[in-house]
Amino acid sequence: MKKKSVAVIGAGPGGLSAAMILASKGYDVNVYEKEAIVGGRNGYFQLGKYRFDIGPTFLMMRNVLDEIFEITGRNSEDYMEFTELDPMYRLAFGNGKTFFPTRNKESMKQQLESLWPGSWDGYERYMKREAKKYEKLIPCLQKPYGTIRETLNPNLFLATPYLDGHINLFKYLGKYFKHDDLKISFTFQAKYLGMSPWECPATFSIISYLEHGFGIWHVKGGLNQMSQQMAKVLEEEGGKVHLNTQVKEIIVENGAAKGLILSDGSEIRSDYVVINADFAHAMNNLIAPEHKRKYTPSHLSNMKYSCSTWMMYLGVDKLYDVPHHNIIFSPDYKKNVDEITKSMTISPEPSIYIQNAAITDPTLAPKGHSTIYILVPAPNNKSGINWADYESDFREKILDIAEQRGGLPDLRRHIVTEKLFTPNDWEDQMAVYRGATFNLAHNIGQMLYFRPHNKFEEFENCYLVGGGTHPGSGIPTILESGKLSASMILKRDFT
Numbered sequence: 001m002k003k004k005s006v007a008v009i010g011a012g013p014g015g016l017s018a019a020m021i022l023a024s025k026g027y028d029v030n031v032y033e034k035e036a037i038v039g040g041r042n043g044y045f046q047l048g049k050y051r052f053d054i055g056p057t058f059l060m061m062r063n064v065l066d067e068i069f070e071i072t073g074r075n076s077e078d079y080m081e082f083t084e085l086d087p088m089y090r091l092a093f094g095n096g097k098t099f100f101p102t103r104n105k106e107s108m109k110q111q112l113e114s115l116w117p118g119s120w121d122g123y124e125r126y127m128k129r130e131a132k133k134y135e136k137l138i139p140c141l142q143k144p145y146g147t148i149r150e151t152l153n154p155n156l157f158l159a160t161p162y163l164d165g166h167i168n169l170f171k172y173l174g175k176y177f178k179h180d181d182l183k184i185s186f187t188f189q190a191k192y193l194g195m196s197p198w199e200c201p202a203t204f205s206i207i208s209y210l211e212h213g214f215g216i217w218h219v220k221g222g223l224n225q226m227s228q229q230m231a232k233v234l235e236e237e238g239g240k241v242h243l244n245t246q247v248k249e250i251i252v253e254n255g256a257a258k259g260l261i262l263s264d265g266s267e268i269r270s271d272y273v274v275i276n277a278d279f280a281h282a283m284n285n286l287i288a289p290e291h292k293r294k295y296t297p298s299h300l301s302n303m304k305y306s307c308s309t310w311m312m313y314l315g316v317d318k319l320y321d322v323p324h325h326n327i328i329f330s331p332d333y334k335k336n337v338d339e340i341t342k343s344m345t346i347s348p349e350p351s352i353y354i355q356n357a358a359i360t361d362p363t364l365a366p367k368g369h370s371t372i373y374i375l376v377p378a379p380n381n382k383s384g385i386n387w388a389d390y391e392s393d394f395r396e397k398i399l400d401i402a403e404q405r406g407g408l409p410d411l412r413r414h415i416v417t418e419k420l421f422t423p424n425d426w427e428d429q430m431a432v433y434r435g436a437t438f439n440l441a442h443n444i445g446q447m448l449y450f451r452p453h454n455k456f457e458e459f460e461n462c463y464l465v466g467g468g469t470h471p472g473s474g475i476p477t478i479l480e481s482g483k484l485s486a487s488m489i490l491k492r493d494f495t
């Protein structure tokens with residue numbers, strides 16, 4: 001029997017997870033990627049002898065990655081070397097307090113009781129309740145929500161008391177902790193979704209629980225190795241990634257996807273199309289207007305999007321003795337978050353995240369040198385900010401914070417090479433709508449049934465993967481989206 005064919009637009013982690021599963025189940029899979037390497041936002045770049053992840057640096061829920069490999073009959077450890085990070089990160093507050101959250105109970109208790117006396121009890125209650133929430137919510141994320149029937153599934157019904165969608169994350173943490181710094185320590189993870197803890201539904205308290213319950217991992221060579229190795233599996237299974245190959249349009253005939261038109265004009269016919277390109281970008285650019293009823297430019301413009309990020313990647317001739325992950329909070333964190341998400345202005349006192357990956361992984365830089373990756377959450381491009389106008393001032397401000405509060409004294413003197421990347425660059429160079437690096441926001445109105453469906457709503461034979469579909473943005477959920485869309489195709493053909 002002739003193999004059914006699948007054309008995947010984009011070799012990000014979402015596209016690659018669907019592609020490797022489908023190739024392992026006998027489909028003829030071709031992935032078309034406009035860039036010269038795989039990975040998309042989970043790709044890498046090299047500045048001289050220094051190697052940087054473009055985007056993701058926190059790997060949580062490693063089990064989801066492991067499962068994707070298991071589905072294809074493989075062990076992820078044969079492809080990647082994982083290190084659990086403990087302490088998970090360093091949190092530096094504006095008042096000078098420093099906290100090193102860890103999965104080591106003794107150290108956690110000692111730190112909590114000395115920094116915020118009496119807070120251990122709240123932590124224990126938090127871990128207990130969130131473990132239940134995890135147990136109820138995870139099965140919900142592993143199901144599609146394309147129809148009302150799918151949405152009214154028994155798992156969601158059982159999880160309802162744990163959804164906590166009526167209350168914001170920051171307020172919810174008040175159930176466990178009195179001190180704001182402590183509430184921030186368990187809610188700043190909303191930023192992984194590009195959202196404010198004061199707006200994000202408390203459903204997402206699950207993220208900090210995932211860290212405390214199951215840990216945070218580094219992959220040797222950088223997290224980009226996940227995409228590199230998924231592409232390797234795809235090719236071992238007979239699939240192909242076509243690099244430097246931009247898709248111009250999805251061919252739609254009689255209400256169904258029939259293949260792709262590439263930017264050189266060539267036509268690729270396929271039984272299925274899987275879209276991994278950034279959701280709103282793909283809707284606006286890859287589908288002719290006559291095939292769209294719902295996702296018109298005005299509808300897309302009214303949807304809610306995550307924040308963006310301003311990035312600084314530095315190759316440095318020194319290895320600093322600071323942890324792998326460091327978060328330096330603005331002295332007025334709430335104001336900083338409101339500036340990013342509400343007034344959409346440049347913060348005079350931003351929070352910054354510093355990754356010092358070479359402390360764990362010497363393969364990233366020459367001996368005694370290191371790679372310093374600084375991420376500054378910033379408004380998405382709805383702000384209208386032209387970042388080029390602020391580049392040198394903002395660079396100085398961020399370096400000041402890194403030197404004075406980030407644990408990197410004299411950083412300026414040690415910079416060998418650098419690259420800056422702004423919210424405008426995410427949109428212009430990486431095809432990310434409004435530079436919203438974490439895709440569509442995760443408000444209740446854009447979750448589950450209300451998020452773009454894995455089985456595309458506009459026409460047949462087309463599936464979505466990546467941060468813009470269910471279950472949402474973040475590596476584990478993105479891998480789940482690939483698994484879900486692949487399983488829907490398999491179900492359709494084999495039941």
Ligand SMILES: Cc1cc2nc3c(=O)[nH]c(=O)nc-3n(C[C@H](O)[C@H](O)[C@H](O)COP(=O)(O)OP(=O)(O)OC[C@H]3O[C@@H](n4cnc5c(N)ncnc54)[C@H](O)[C@@H]3O)c2cc1C
Nearest residue numbers: 010012014034040041042055056057058247277466467475
């Ligand atoms: C700075 C940053 C930090 C992040 N940190 C974390 C983290 O620590 N942990 C975490 O879990 N998540 C993190 N994320 C969020 C998320 O996990 C990543 O962004 C993830 O890589 C997104 O995967 P994706 O598959 O949805 O899309 P992408 O990685 O964007 O992949 C889409 C692909 O489609 C390609 N493409 C687009 N248009 C076309 C076209 N017309 N033709 C051909 N190809 C096309 C693109 O080039 C790209 O390769 C981070 C994101 C960013 C940006």
